[in-house]
Amino acid sequence: MAFNKINAELLAAITNIVGEDAILSTPAAIADYSHDETEDLVYYPEVVAKPKDTAEVAALMRFCNQNLIPVTPRGAGTGLAGGALAIHGGLMISMERFNQILEIDELNLQATVEPGVITEIFMNAVAEKGLLYPVDPASKGSCFIGGNVANCSGGPRVVKYGTIREYVLNMEVVLPTGEVIWTGANTLKYASGYNLTQLLIGSEGTLGIVTKIVTKLIPKPTLDALMLASFNSNEDACAAVSAIFRAGVVPSALEFMERKGIEWVIEHDGLAFDLQDGAEAFLLIEADGTNQDVIFADCEKINEVLEAHNCRDVLFADTSAQKEEIWRIRRTMAVSVKSNSIYKEEDTVVPRAALPKLINGIKEIGSRYGFASVCYGHCGDGNLHVNIIKAGMSDEDWNNKLKDGITEIFELTVSLGGTISGEHGIGVVQKEFMPLKYTPVHFAIWKGIKAVFDPNGILNPGKIF
Amino acid sequence: MAFNKINAELLAAITNIVGEDAILSTPAAIADYSHDETEDLVYYPEVVAKPKDTAEVAALMRFCNQNLIPVTPRGAGTGLAGGALAIHGGLMISMERFNQILEIDELNLQATVEPGVITEIFMNAVAEKGLLYPVDPASKGSCFIGGNVANCSGGPRVVKYGTIREYVLNMEVVLPTGEVIWTGANTLKYASGYNLTQLLIGSEGTLGIVTKIVTKLIPKPTLDALMLASFNSNEDACAAVSAIFRAGVVPSALEFMERKGIEWVIEHDGLAFDLQDGAEAFLLIEADGTNQDVIFADCEKINEVLEAHNCRDVLFADTSAQKEEIWRIRRTMAVSVKSNSIYKEEDTVVPRAALPKLINGIKEIGSRYGFASVCYGHCGDGNLHVNIIKAGMSDEDWNNKLKDGITEIFELTVSLGGTISGEHGIGVVQKEFMPLKYTPVHFAIWKGIKAVFDPNGILNPGKIF
Numbered sequence: 001m002a003f004n005k006i007n008a009e010l011l012a013a014i015t016n017i018v019g020e021d022a023i024l025s026t027p028a029a030i031a032d033y034s035h036d037e038t039e040d041l042v043y044y045p046e047v048v049a050k051p052k053d054t055a056e057v058a059a060l061m062r063f064c065n066q067n068l069i070p071v072t073p074r075g076a077g078t079g080l081a082g083g084a085l086a087i088h089g090g091l092m093i094s095m096e097r098f099n100q101i102l103e104i105d106e107l108n109l110q111a112t113v114e115p116g117v118i119t120e121i122f123m124n125a126v127a128e129k130g131l132l133y134p135v136d137p138a139s140k141g142s143c144f145i146g147g148n149v150a151n152c153s154g155g156p157r158v159v160k161y162g163t164i165r166e167y168v169l170n171m172e173v174v175l176p177t178g179e180v181i182w183t184g185a186n187t188l189k190y191a192s193g194y195n196l197t198q199l200l201i202g203s204e205g206t207l208g209i210v211t212k213i214v215t216k217l218i219p220k221p222t223l224d225a226l227m228l229a230s231f232n233s234n235e236d237a238c239a240a241v242s243a244i245f246r247a248g249v250v251p252s253a254l255e256f257m258e259r260k261g262i263e264w265v266i267e268h269d270g271l272a273f274d275l276q277d278g279a280e281a282f283l284l285i286e287a288d289g290t291n292q293d294v295i296f297a298d299c300e301k302i303n304e305v306l307e308a309h310n311c312r313d314v315l316f317a318d319t320s321a322q323k324e325e326i327w328r329i330r331r332t333m334a335v336s337v338k339s340n341s342i343y344k345e346e347d348t349v350v351p352r353a354a355l356p357k358l359i360n361g362i363k364e365i366g367s368r369y370g371f372a373s374v375c376y377g378h379c380g381d382g383n384l385h386v387n388i389i390k391a392g393m394s395d396e397d398w399n400n401k402l403k404d405g406i407t408e409i410f411e412l413t414v415s416l417g418g419t420i421s422g423e424h425g426i427g428v429v430q431k432e433f434m435p436l437k438y439t440p441v442h443f444a445i446w447k448g449i450k451a452v453f454d455p456n457g458i459l460n461p462g463k464i465f
Numbered sequence: 466m467a468f469n470k471i472n473a474e475l476l477a478a479i480t481n482i483v484g485e486d487a488i489l490s491t492p493a494a495i496a497d498y499s500h501d502e503t504e505d506l507v508y509y510p511e512v513v514a515k516p517k518d519t520a521e522v523a524a525l526m527r528f529c530n531q532n533l534i535p536v537t538p539r540g541a542g543t544g545l546a547g548g549a550l551a552i553h554g555g556l557m558i559s560m561e562r563f564n565q566i567l568e569i570d571e572l573n574l575q576a577t578v579e580p581g582v583i584t585e586i587f588m589n590a591v592a593e594k595g596l597l598y599p600v601d602p603a604s605k606g607s608c609f610i611g612g613n614v615a616n617c618s619g620g621p622r623v624v625k626y627g628t629i630r631e632y633v634l635n636m637e638v639v640l641p642t643g644e645v646i647w648t649g650a651n652t653l654k655y656a657s658g659y660n661l662t663q664l665l666i667g668s669e670g671t672l673g674i675v676t677k678i679v680t681k682l683i684p685k686p687t688l689d690a691l692m693l694a695s696f697n698s699n700e701d702a703c704a705a706v707s708a709i710f711r712a713g714v715v716p717s718a719l720e721f722m723e724r725k726g727i728e729w730v731i732e733h734d735g736l737a738f739d740l741q742d743g744a745e746a747f748l749l750i751e752a753d754g755t756n757q758d759v760i761f762a763d764c765e766k767i768n769e770v771l772e773a774h775n776c777r778d779v780l781f782a783d784t785s786a787q788k789e790e791i792w793r794i795r796r797t798m799a800v801s802v803k804s805n806s807i808y809k810e811e812d813t814v815v816p817r818a819a820l821p822k823l824i825n826g827i828k829e830i831g832s833r834y835g836f837a838s839v840c841y842g843h844c845g846d847g848n849l850h851v852n853i854i855k856a857g858m859s860d861e862d863w864n865n866k867l868k869d870g871i872t873e874i875f876e877l878t879v880s881l882g883g884t885i886s887g888e889h890g891i892g893v894v895q896k897e898f899m900p901l902k903y904t905p906v907h908f909a910i911w912k913g914i915k916a917v918f919d920p921n922g923i924l925n926p927g928k929i930f
Contacts, residue, residue: 107707107818108847130713152656163654165663166631179906185884187814188846189628191617191667192884192891193903193929194911198630198663202656219713242572248595248684248755290713291759349652353572381653382573419650419657426657438658441644445917446659452913464658 003088003458004068006046014049014091017059022097024048033092036079037139038429039344045072045086050094054172054180054211057093061209061459062178064091070461071176073205075115075147078139080345081427083151083204087462093209095146101125102212109217110169110186115146115210132220134161137423138331146210152202154423156253156330159380160288161218163423165201172212173200176454186214199449204425206460207453224252224288225295226317228326229306230279234258234363234375237281238355240309241379244285245352247305249298253286254380256355261333261374261387268336273329279312283379284330330376334385337374342390342398346406347430348413349422352382361412362386369405370397383422403432410436426464434465468553468923469533471511479514479556482524487562489513498557501544502604503894504809510537510551515559519637519645519676522558526674526924527643529556535926536641538670540580540612543604545810546892548616548669552927558674560611566590567677574682575634575651580611580675597685599626602888603796611675617667619888621718621795624845625753626683628888630666637677638665641919651679664914669890671925672918689717689753690760691782693791694771695744699723699828699840702746703820705774706844709750710817712770714763718751719845721820726798726839726852733801738794744777748844749795795841799850802839807855807863811871812895813878814887817847826877827851834870835862848887868897875901891929899930 006014015023024030025047034044051057064071070090077084086092098114104126105111111133113122120140126133137143137155147153149171154163170184173196183196190197200207231237237256244251259280266273283306287298299316306314317323337343350358359375362384366373372391377384386409390398410420414437420430434443446465450457471479480488489495490512499509516522529536535555542549551557563579566587570576571594578587585605591598602608602620612618614636619628635649638661648661655662665672696702702721709716724745731738748771752763764781771779782788802808815823824840827849831838837856842849851874855863875885879902885895899908911930915922 105816105818106711108816109707109710110816152654152660154654154656158654162627162631165660166627175906181904181906181910185814185879185902186816186882187848187884187887188817189617189619189623189814189843189848189887190884191812191886191888192895193899193907194664194672194914195617195630195667196907196910198666199659201663202660207659219710219715222713242574245574245684246571248687250684289759291756291762294754294756294759297756347656349650349654351570351573351575351651352653353570378654383652383654414650417651419652419655421656422652422654423656430657434658437650439646441640441646442658442661445646445661448917449659449914452910452917 003070003090006069006091010067010069011047013063014047014060017063018049018051018056022050022052033074033094036077036082036084038080038082041082041085043085043087045092046089048092048094050097052097054174057174057209057211058178058180060091060093061174061176065177065456065458068456068458071459073209073460075144075150076142078143079147079151079427080424082429083425083427083463085428087428095144098211104129110214111217112212112214113145115213116144119143119145119148126217127220130220131217133167133215133217135164135167138334145213149201149210149213150205151425152423154378154381154383156255156378158378159254160250160252165198167215168197168201168213169216170214171197171200171210173208173210175208176459188216204427204460204463206450206463221288222290223292223295224286225299226323226326227285227299227302228315229283229285230276230312231281232278232310232312234281234359235356236310237283238359238379240283240306241355242353243305243309244302247301249301251285251302251380252288253284255284255330255377256379256384257282257284257330257333257376258374261337261376262329264340265329265332265336268339269332276313284326333376337387344388346386346388346409347421347424348386348409348418349381349383350413350416350418352380354416355379355382355384358384358412358416362409365405365408369401371402371405381422382418407433407436428463431464468535468555471534471556475532475534476512478528479512479525482528483514483516483521487515487517498539498559501542501547501549503545503547506547506550508550508552510557511554513557513559515562517562519639522639522674522676523643523645525556525558526639526641530642530921530923533921533923536924538674538925540609540615541607543608544612544616544892545889546886547894548890548892548928550893552893560609563676569594575679576682577677577679578610580678581609584608584610584613591682592685595685596682598632598680598682600629600632603799610678614666614675614678615670616890617888619843619846619848621720621843623843624719625715625717630663632680633662633666633678634681635679636662636665636675638673638675640673641924653681669892669925669928671915671928686753687755688757688760689751690764691788691791692750692764692767693780694748694750695741695777696746697743697775697777699746699824700821701775702748703824703844705748705771706820707818708770708774709767712766714766716750716767716845717753718749720749720795721844721849722747722749722795722798722841723839726802726841727794729805730794730797730801733804734797741778749791798841802852809853811851811853811874812886812889813851813874813883814846814848815878815881815883817845819881820844820847820849823849823877823881827874830870830873834866836867836870846887847883872898872901893928896929
C-alpha cells in the first residue's frame, strides 16, 4: 500500500477536524515527537494532531483511512521499542489531552480513565481511596496508561499482582476505519465472543486507538517490608528466585540488579550507598499485606531461602526513606546506564528457573563478541532487561557484528522457553528477531488479524511484523 | 459454504488416520456425544473420532478442511451453552484420550497438561505438591481442562484468583488447516505480538483445537474459613457483596444462593440442612490464606459488613465435614434444580454493585411473563446464574413467549454494564441474544478473525455468531 504525503490541502482538512491550536506541523514544533526512549531512533511525523475527544480521533482516523495517510498513535513517548515512532511519516495522533480520570467507582472497585493519564497520577488517585492499581512500570511518573495498554506493561508488582492484562476490563477504541467500539463489558468475567479487550492489549497501537479504559481495582495492602540481599554471583542470586516461590511465598516485588548497574546509579545520582566489596548481584524483595506478623513470617521464609543460596548479606529497610532509596536505585537504573554509555536494551523473558542459564549465557556471548552488559529486571517473572554496553567494541563491530550477538541472546532465550519481549513490546527495533521464535504460520495469523481491523494498513505501520 | 456428508469413502479415510478402535459411527455408539449439559439439545455427529495425539488431530483437521467436513471439538460434554454439539453433523473430535498430566514443574511453578485431563484430577495432582491451580468450575469432577479453556471457565475462586485466562501461559493448538502452533511462550509476561493465547481462550473451539496447555501454578494456601450467611431478601444479600470488598477483604469465594435452590438440593440430595424460616437468600463466603489470625480478622471484617446489611445469621463451618456439606449444597445446585423442573439457564454477569438491581429485575420480569427463577452464582464477580423455571407457564408461552422474557433479562444485564455470559460461553443457545450487546462492527471483526484461522469455516460452525 503506497501512503500519501500530507500536502497543504490534506493538512487543511486535518486542521479543520481538531482546530489550529491542536496541530503541530513544523520540524521544530514536532521535534519532541520524533523519538521515544529507544536508543538512537529519530523519525519525524509530517504532522502532529492533539485531538480532545473520541469524536475527533474518529474523524482523524476516518480521514486518514480514506486518504491513505499513515497514523502513529502516541502516548507519553516513553517506549523502549520504537512503537510510537512515525517511521512512515504521516500523522501522529498524540493522546496527551486525554488526561482525565473519569470515574473511580468505589462500589464496584473499577475506574474509567482516559489513555493520556500518567500512570502514577492514576495510582495515587486510587490510593487516596484505599485502593490499588498495581501496574507500575519504572517510567510510572511519566508514562501514560494508554501506552501501558499498548505494550502490555508490567513492572515490579507483576510477580504478585499480574500485568495490565489482568486489570483492563473494557476499552473504548477507535478503529482504523473511524468506527468506535467498546471492546467488552465492565465485568470481572467475560465469555461472550472473542475477547477483543485481550487482543487489543499488547497490540502496540496497530489495531485501534484506545480512548477510554475501564480498569479493575483491588483493596490496597496497608503494610510492606523491603529487603535487599547481596550475592557473590549472578547465578546464586538468580537461583534463589524460583526457590522463594517454592517456599510458599509470593513477594510483591522481586527484582534483580547487577553490581555494575548500582555503581552507575551511585555515580549518576550521587547516591551514598554502601556497595559491599565482592557483592556482585542483588535481589530487591518486597512483601506486602495487611498483617505485620504475616509479612514478618514471609520475610523469615525468604531469608531462609536466601541463606540456602549463598546470600552474603540481607539489608532490611527500616524506614520509608530507606525503602524509597532502595526503590530509587532500581527505578533509575535504566536512565543511569543510558547516561553512562552507548547501549542497546533487550527485554528477555524466560521461565524463572531458567534465569541462571540465561544470565550466564548472556555473559558468555558478550565475551565472545566483545560487549559488556548490565542486567537487571523483574526476576520474579523471569524478565531480565539486558543492557548491552559498547565498552571496548569497535564502532564497526558495534554497527555490524552486534546483531549476531543479540541474535544469539534471543536464540538462548527461546531455547529456554522464553520469548523476545516480556513488557517492552516489539515495535520497530525487535521485529527482525521475531522469526527466531515465531513461524510463518504466526506471521500469517497476525497479518490476517491486522487486515481485519485495518484493511488499508494505515495504523502504526511497520510495527511488530 | 456447503459441507459434505461423511460417506463410506470419507469414513474409511478418517478411520485410517486414527484406527478402527478410535471411531464411533453408529447412532447407538454416538448417543453419548449427541448432547451436553445444556437443556433439551440433541445433535448427532455423523462420526466420532478419538485421536490419541497431536499428529492425529492435525491429520483429521487437514483432511476435513480439504473435504469440507464440519468438525466439532469435544471435551467432557459438560458445557451449558451447546458449544460442543455437532449442529452441522460431520466429524466430532473427542479429546478424551488426551488425558495425561505431562509435567508439573515445581521449579517454575508451571504444569503442562493435555486438554482431556479432568480439572479436579489436575487440581489434586498439583495440590499434592503444595501448589494451587484455582480454576474450579462446579463441574470440576467431570469437566476437562480443555473445555475450561474453550469457555474461559471460572468457578467460585475467580473472585480472588482470576479465571483460567490468568493461568494459561501457552498452548499447543491444531489450526483448522491442520497446521500446529504454540500460541505463545512459557512465560509469566508476554509482549511479543498479538496474544494468540488470550485470543484462543474463550473462543469455544472455533479457532483451533488445543492439544497441550501450559499453566501457571501458585503456592497453595494452607488454611481457610467458611461462613454461610442468611438474609431476609435477595437484595440485602446482594448489597452486602460489594461492601465486603470495600472493607478491604478479598474472599477466596463469595457465592450467592436463593432459598429455593437450597430447598431443591435438600430434596434432591436428602440433605439434613437447617434452612431457617424466613431466610430467603444466602451468601457462602470463604477466606483463605496461610495465617489463622489474618483469616479470623478477615472473617470479623466480613461479619461486620454482613451485620450492617441486615444479615439474619452467620454460620461458621467448624469442621471439614461441615465445610464440605456447605460446598456440596452450592456445587450440586445446578443438577438439583435441573432434576426438579423444566428450566433454562442463563449466565448473566454485571459489575458486582449492580447485583441487587439485576436480581430484582429478573424477578419482576418473571412475574410479568409467568416464569419462576432460581438464582445462584459467583456474586463476588457479579456473575449470577439464572435458572428459569417453567412453573405455571403454559407450554405455548414457554415455547413462544419465554424468549421475550430472556431478552428482557439480557437487556437489563447490558444496561447495567454487563454482558450475555460470564463463564458458560455463547455456544448455540445464546447467540441469538448477542446483538443485544454487540454491534455489527463487533460481528464483522469476529467473523474476520474466524476467517483468518478457518478460511473454510469447518471448525465448530454455527457457534457464537
